[in-house]
Amino acid sequence: GNWNGIQLVDSAFVEESLQPAKLIDRQGKPNQKYGLKWWLINDYKGLEVFYARGILGQYVICVPEKNMIVVRLGHKRVAKPTDAHPDDLFIYLDTALNMYE
Numbered sequence: 001g002n003w004n005g006i007q008l009v010d011s012a013f014v015e016e017s018l019q020p021a022k023l024i025d026r027q028g029k030p031n032q033k034y035g036l037k038w039w040l041i042n043d044y045k046g047l048e049v050f051y052a053r054g055i056l057g058q059y060v061i062c063v064p065e066k067n068m069i070v071v072r073l074g075h076k077r078v079a080k081p082t083d084a085h086p087d088d089l090f091i092y093l094d095t096a097l098n099m100y101e
Helices: 011-017 087-100
Strands: 039-044 047-053 059-063 068-072
Touching (some): 047 087, 059 087, 068 087
Antiparallel strands (some): 039 047, 047 059, 059 068
């Protein structure tokens, strides 16, 4: 919530938005994959990742530990996500991480 030293969004809200929402998934288990408007990946290759997604394959992927944001302006996405996260998301994330290294 801070950009160039200016607090744009309350830090408490940012922290809360990145916590799993108090929901039950389709299997009846506590939600671990969705916060307040953010999809959550708690450990991807040792990194915390969160992202927003649009209905046509648009993504804004955030990797705070790398100070990285990946944006995809898509027009089509995979038909069925695996484990709540669309498979193509990991292609874009891996590509960005490989370029970062």
